[in-house]
Every structure is written in structure tokens, then in C-alpha cells.
Amino acid sequence: MTGTWIAVLATAAGCYALKLAGLTVPQRVLANPRMRRFAELVPVALLAALAAVQSATSGHALDLDPARLGGMAAAVVALLLRAPFLAVIVAAAGTAAALHALGVS
Amino acid sequence: MRPPAERSRPVRDGIGLGLAVGVSGVAFGAAAVSSGLTTWQACALSVLAFTGASQFALAGVIASGGSLLAGTAGAILLGSRNALYGLRLADILRPRGPRRLLAAVGVIDETTAVALAQPDLQAARKGFAATFGCLYLTWNLSTLAGALGAGRVGSPQAFGLDVVGPAAFLALIWPRLRTGRTERAVALAGAAIALGTTALLPVGVPVILAATAALAGAMTGAAGTQVAESPAGRLPDGLLPDGRLPDGRAQSPGRSRGRG
Numbered sequence: 498m499t500g501t502w503i504a505v506l507a508t509a510a511g512c513y514a515l516k517l518a519g520l521t522v523p524q525r526v527l528a529n530p531r532m533r534r535f536a537e538l539v540p541v542a543l544l545a546a547l548a549a550v551q552s553a554t555s556g557h558a559l560d561l562d563p564a565r566l567g568g569m570a571a572a573v574v575a576l577l578l579r580a581p582f583l584a585v586i587v588a589a590a591g592t593a594a595a596l597h598a599l600g601v602s
Numbered sequence: 603m604r605p606p607a608e609r610s611r612p613v614r615d616g617i618g619l620g621l622a623v624g625v626s627g628v629a630f631g632a633a634a635v636s637s638g639l640t641t642w643q644a645c646a647l648s649v650l651a652f653t654g655a656s657q658f659a660l661a662g663v664i665a666s667g668g669s670l671l672a673g674t675a676g677a678i679l680l681g682s683r684n685a686l687y688g689l690r691l692a693d694i695l696r697p698r699g700p701r702r703l704l705a706a707v708g709v710i711d712e713t714t715a716v717a718l719a720q721p722d723l724q725a726a727r728k729g730f731a732a733t734f735g736c737l738y739l740t741w742n743l744s745t746l747a748g749a750l751g752a753g754r755v756g757s758p759q760a761f762g763l764d765v766v767g768p769a770a771f772l773a774l775i776w777p778r779l780r781t782g783r784t785e786r787a788v789a790l791a792g793a794a795i796a797l798g799t800t801a802l803l804p805v806g807v808p809v810i811l812a813a814t815a816a817l818a819g820a821m822t823g824a825a826g827t828q829v830a831e832s833p834a835g836r837l838p839d840g841l842l843p844d845g846r847l848p849d850g851r852a853q854s855p856g857r858s859r860g861r862g
Contacts, residue, residue: 504670505643508660509650511678516653517706519688520697527693531820536693538816539686540714541785542792544775546812547655547711548768549793554800568765569772576776583618589769590622590762597759 563601568593612725616716616732619774622766623654623712624740629763630657631748637665641749648745652738653710654767656681659806680806686813687714694726708734715774784819791815 527533552569554560571592575585627648634644639661647657656677663673688709694717697705708730716729778785792812799808 500670501639501643501664504660504664504674505639505646506650507674508656508677509647511674512651512653512656512681512684513706515678515681515685516688516709517703519685519690519709520692520695520702520706522689522692524693527689535816535820536686536690538785538788538819539683539813540690540718541775541778542788542812542814542816542819543683543686543809544711544715544771545789546792546796546809546815548771548775550796550800550809551768551771552765553797556805557801559797559800564759564762565765568762569768572765572769572772576773582615582770582773583622585773586618586622586766586769589765593762593765594760595762597762 564593564596567596567601612716612720612729613732615719616713616729616734617736619712619716619770620733620736620740623770624737625744626654626763626766627741627744628748628751630654630661630741631745631750632752633658633665633748634661634745635749635752637661639664641746644749645742645746648742651677651681652707652741653681653684654741655711655806655809662805676804676806679810683711683810683813684709687711690714691717691730694723695730705730705734708738710737711771712737715771719774719777784822788815788819791818 527536548569552565555562568589572585572589575588580588630648631641631644634647634657635641639647644661647660651657659680660673660677663676664670688706691705691709691714695705713730713733716733717726720726720729775785775789779789792815795815796808796812799811803811
């Protein structure tokens with residue numbers, strides 16, 4: 498149990514230190530245009546990757562769950578229709594829940 | 603009681619996302635306790651680490667009987683993307699002293715996504731604060747609820763909660779995908795890298811590896827056209843080039859390039 502507490506606290510400390518390090522980097526690092534462009538593109542790359550991984554994998558394997566993918570498809574349709582943010586989320590979750598309830602997964 | 607839609611948008615987006623994603627803390631609390639963590643350990647992770655992916659990763663390794671050292675290292679590695687977000691957010695939030703210590707807690711996927719989806723600096727700060735406040739509260743309360751009710755709560759899939767995160771991330775980068783060709787290429791490449799390496803690398807690492815797509819985008823695009831692709835005054839390219847606050851006057855997209 499003590500070992501688990503050490504792991505919990507070390508994880509918390511490490512995660513916090515990383516967040517703080519990002520905020521603390523001197524602004525002049527961003528004076529370099531490529532560095533600045535990189536910092537701008539990082540969230541796009543990582544969030545797109547997270548969206549892909551969370552919707553199409555589980556653990557180490559591709560996992561094409563029809564309910565989840567249906568929910569994501571509904572989100573894309575809502576975005577193409579220029580729906581507001583919350584409507585996109587509701588469309589995605591509602592579609593996934595409905596497909597799940599229908600036993601599609 | 604009805605502020606202009608534009609002004610309330612960041613707060614509404616932030617609270618909406620905070621509530622929607624925050625409830626998935628139930629899933630974390632339940633997963634953590636069934637992995638062998640105590641309720642207090644699950645809550646300590648949510649209060650102190652406050653970054654869902656790392657928390658799930660640690661619980662997952664503990665559940666599978668993996669070594670605590672490997673679990674901790676994996677969880678921290680997974681949190682390294684927050685450092686990259688912090689790099690981006692530092693320029694928007696510009697926190698000083700104790701406020702920086704507090705703001706750092708909130709540097710995560712959701713707050714970054716909401717902040718960067720806003721049209722200007724003030725809205726970006728509001729969006730960050732609203733998302734952080736709402737999500738911190740709901741994530742921690744729902745972690746506790748999930749930990750206490752482990753085994754008794756229904757599956758998150760029944761409510762479609764498993765797509766809330768990915769749908770929100772997609773919705774939040776959507777405006778940038780619409781305006782920038784480089785952004786679209788980077789997003790597609792990032793998703794492809796992560797999916798392509800999922801089978802080969804430890805869980806969480808593929809997403810971090812996707813940052814190489816941003817690196818490639820920055821290297822190939824820096825000398826070229828990407829600034830002109832985004833409308834001037836938009837946050838992604840309009841604000842940052844000079845590292846200054848927007849002053850309401852149109853900022854020429856070309857002007858800032860001269861410094862490079």
C-alpha cells in the first residue's frame with residue numbers, strides 16, 4: 498500500500514511539474530518562428546491523435562466499435578452543419594448511447 | 603441577464619465541456635478502485651495530478667499487476683503533452699507568481715482546446731478559467747462518486763460518455779481545421795501516427811509521438827504560406843506572431859513574418 502501511495506504521489510508530482518515547466522519556459526523560446534509555429538500546431542496534432550485513439554482503439558488494438566464510431570460520425574455531421582459546440586457533444590453521445598442501447602456494439 | 607452571445611461563448615463552452623467530460627471522472631474513480639487503489643488514492647490522483655489519461659494509465663498498470671515504477675513512468679510520460687500545451691498557453695495566460703502555480707494545475711487537453719478555439723485573448727483566458735474551474739470541480743466530485751460506487755454504476759457506454767472526449771476534441775480543433783491547410787495535414791498525420799503505432803508502443807505513447815506531425819508542419823510550413831491561410835486576428839496566427847496583446851486593430855498577417 499505504501500508503494501502504491503508513492504506511485505500516486507510521484508505521478509501527481511511529475512504531472513504537475515510538466516504542466517508548470519511548459520508555462521515557465523522563457524517567452525524568448527517562442528521568438529523563433531518555427532518554435533512558435535510548432536507550439537501552435539502541437540495541440541492540433543495531439544488533440545486529433547487523442548480523438549482518433551479514443552474513438553478507434555482500446556488498449557493496444559484497433560477497436561472499431563460501431564456505437565462509438567457512429568457517435569463520432571454524428572459529431573462530424575453536426576460540425577459540417579455548423580452546429581454549436583454543445584449540440585455536437587449531445588449529438589455524438591446521444592447517437593452512441595442509442596446505438597449501444599440497440600445492441601450495436 | 604443575457605450578455606451578447608459572443609462574450610458568453612467561452613464560458614458556455616468551458617462549462618459545457620467541464621460538465622460533459624467531468625462526469626467521466628466516475629469512470630476513473632470506479633476503474634481506480636477496481637484496479638486496487640483505495641478511494642483516497644483515486645481522489646489524490648484527481649486532486650493533484652488532474653490529467654485523466656495519466657490517471658487511467660497508472661490505474662491500468664496497477665490493475666494488470668505491472669511494476670509501480672513502470673506505471674509511474676508511463677503516467678508521467680503521458681503527461682508530457684501538458685508541457686507542450688503549457689508552452690502554448692503561457693503566451694495567452696501570462697500568469698505570474700502564485701497565479702502561475704495555480705494555472706499550471708489546469709494545463710490539460712480540454713482547457714487548451716477551449717482556450718485555443720476562442721477568437722481573441724480575453725475570450726481565451728475566460729475559456730481557460732471556465733473550463734478549468736468547472737472540470738476541476740466535476741472531475742473530483744465524480745471521481746469520489748465513482749470510487750465509492752465502484753461496481754454499482756452502470757457502464758459509461760450506456761450514456762455515450764465514451765465519445766464525449768473524442769467528439770469534444772474534434773469539435774474544438776474544427777475551426778482550425780477549416781481555416782488552415784497545414785492544420786488539416788497536421789491533424790490527419792497526427793491521427794495516423796497515433797493509430798499506426800498503437801499496436802507497437804505502450805499505451806499513451808502514440809499520442810505523444812503525434813507531436814512529430816506538428817514538428818513536420820512547423821518545419822515545412824514556417825517559410826511558406828500558412829499564416830495567410832488563417833484570417834488575421836484569429837488566435838492561432840493573429841495573436842502570437844509578435845507576442846503582443848491584440849489591440850483591436852487589424853493585424854496584418856504578413857507583418858509579423860518579417861521578424862523571422
